[in-house]
Amino acid sequence: MSFLKTLFILSFCLFSSLYAHKCVHNEMDVTLKVTGNHQHKLFTNLPLRSNYRNLRMAFDFTNIESASEYVQIYIRDLLMPPVQSFFEAALKIVPTLPASNLYVGQDTCGSFVTIPPKAWTVGYDSDIVIFVSAVYEPSAEYLARSVPCAINRLTNRPSVGAIIFNTAYIKLDMKDTTIESDLSTTLHEITHVLGFSKALYPRYIDPKTLQPLTGHIFNKTVNGIPTMVLNVPPLTQRLRAHFNCSTLEGAYLENEGGPGSFGAHFERRVFYNEFMTASDIKDARVSEFTLALFEGTGWYQADYSLAEPMTYGKNKGCEFLDTKCVNPDTKETSFKEFCSPFASRGVTWTRRGFGVCGAFKPYINPSLHSEFDYWGNKTKVIDSFSDNCPQIQFLSSFDCEDSSLGVNALLDTYESYGIGSKAFMGTLSLDDSALSEPLGFCFKPKCLKKEDGGYELSVFFGGSDGGYVNCSAAGTVLAEDFGFFIIFWERVCEFNNL
Numbered sequence: 001m002s003f004l005k006t007l008f009i010l011s012f013c014l015f016s017s018l019y020a021h022k023c024v025h026n027e028m029d030v031t032l033k034v035t036g037n038h039q040h041k042l043f044t045n046l047p048l049r050s051n052y053r054n055l056r057m058a059f060d061f062t063n064i065e066s067a068s069e070y071v072q073i074y075i076r077d078l079l080m081p082p083v084q085s086f087f088e089a090a091l092k093i094v095p096t097l098p099a100s101n102l103y104v105g106q107d108t109c110g111s112f113v114t115i116p117p118k119a120w121t122v123g124y125d126s127d128i129v130i131f132v133s134a135v136y137e138p139s140a141e142y143l144a145r146s147v148p149c150a151i152n153r154l155t156n157r158p159s160v161g162a163i164i165f166n167t168a169y170i171k172l173d174m175k176d177t178t179i180e181s182d183l184s185t186t187l188h189e190i191t192h193v194l195g196f197s198k199a200l201y202p203r204y205i206d207p208k209t210l211q212p213l214t215g216h217i218f219n220k221t222v223n224g225i226p227t228m229v230l231n232v233p234p235l236t237q238r239l240r241a242h243f244n245c246s247t248l249e250g251a252y253l254e255n256e257g258g259p260g261s262f263g264a265h266f267e268r269r270v271f272y273n274e275f276m277t278a279s280d281i282k283d284a285r286v287s288e289f290t291l292a293l294f295e296g297t298g299w300y301q302a303d304y305s306l307a308e309p310m311t312y313g314k315n316k317g318c319e320f321l322d323t324k325c326v327n328p329d330t331k332e333t334s335f336k337e338f339c340s341p342f343a344s345r346g347v348t349w350t351r352r353g354f355g356v357c358g359a360f361k362p363y364i365n366p367s368l369h370s371e372f373d374y375w376g377n378k379t380k381v382i383d384s385f386s387d388n389c390p391q392i393q394f395l396s397s398f399d400c401e402d403s404s405l406g407v408n409a410l411l412d413t414y415e416s417y418g419i420g421s422k423a424f425m426g427t428l429s430l431d432d433s434a435l436s437e438p439l440g441f442c443f444k445p446k447c448l449k450k451e452d453g454g455y456e457l458s459v460f461f462g463g464s465d466g467g468y469v470n471c472s473a474a475g476t477v478l479a480e481d482f483g484f485f486i487i488f489w490e491r492v493c494e495f496n497n498l
């Protein structure tokens with residue numbers, strides 16, 4: 001089960017919101033202030049792990065008091081507590097002494113939030129305080145944005161930040177899948193505040209010396225496109241292992257979009273549904289890579305047991321990273337992460353639902369960068385951040401984990417929607433004859449690991465009187481009375497129970 005789903009269950013969610021947020025945190029430029037007095041000292045010798053303790057976060061909700069009661073409850077009681085729990089569990093810091101309250105000056109976050117008197121009179125018993133605000137901006141297409149405002153004097157670690165929700169895009173529709181999306185967005189924005197931000201890259205330190213890192217952020221031309229690369233050892237090591245590319249120089253950061261996107265996120269072509277890619281994506285995953293980035297800042301130790309597995313690009317080698325996703329000569333895709341033919345239907349990478357390859361139909365953009373013109377006719381995919389690579393675009397109306405969508409099932413109650421259900425393509429039909437071309441179905445899988453390391457897959461079939469049907473051979477299953485049923489189940493078991 002994904003962590004986001006776990007968050008959802010733990011938080012007794014009541015409300016919900018939208019899908020299409022755009023992250024614009026870096027449009028909120030603010031000059032980083034400094035907190036902590038000059039007498040602050042590190043607790044003791046930094047490299048000793050035993051000195052690290054869990055990060056303590058505080059949220060100040062003064063700025064949302066003018067929002068509706070429901071919006072306040074949604075943000076304060078539903079979104080923020082599980083996000084706080086995650087970061088406080090995932091990250092450790094070295095405390096500084098003396099352990100006084102954290103005081104925040106009146107102008108610390110510029111004009112984005114109003115700092116209440118409590119901040120400079122009483123302060124916060126915390127390592128970081130984040131001011132939570134809400135605005136109503138229906139013409140601005142984002143759910144939330146964020147900014148780091150101040151850093152600790154001794155370590156450079158962020159100590160003050162702000163997150164601003166756009167109430168125009170908070171629907172309060174109580175759907176679990178949209179709450180999951182909102183939690184992902186909130187985690188995303190707070191991650192920017194805690195370290196994944198262009199304003200903070202130059203502040204990263206070597207934890208042994210407290211000296212700022214140098215040379216860890218640089219530009220490189222990747223597949224013909226200028227790309228920012230972030231090279232901090234914990235992250236680079238994990239990326240090299242994941243992709244099986246020992247010469248990888250660091251994390252490729254987003255190379256498209258405006259200043260709020262470029263260089264401030266992981267590259268969508270490479271990281272796909274990692275939650276720190278540049279736009280909202282269904283089934284986002286909090287991976288080891290973001291945790292490794294946190295460790296690479298020099299401010300944190302990370303608990304990698306909280307990372308969600310990523311299989312995208314796994315063991316695909318340097319070629320996956322450093323060659324074009326579509327060969328301009330053959331028009332073929334080299335890896336299964338990239339789909340073909342364009343506009344065809346397919347299951348998403350994590351098999352949570354269905355989508356279309358690249359876009360619903362080929363769309364011509366005359367200004368498309370020549371390096372992205374794989375098909376030679378300026379065809380553009382719908383995703384603005386994928387280097388124009390064709391990936392399955394998840395359609396929210398075909399989400400197997402959205403239990404409210406079961407009413408749309410082609411096979412009525414023979415299919416299963418809800419958490420844990422996966423997407424299959426098949427030719428099953430209710431009229432005892434196979435479909436002429438595969439369509440999408442949702443079933444709950446059961447995976448038994450075999451001695452050879454592979455899996456034996458069954459899927460639950462048949463509603464309240466049903467049972468598990470064994471998939472006897474890879475790629476096919478014969479369901480009695482329902483014609484020949486072809487399913488493609490690669491990666492089903494890899495993702496089962498995640």
Ligand SMILES: [Zn+2]
Pocket residue numbers: 023024025188192264265277278
């Ligand atoms: Zn962002």
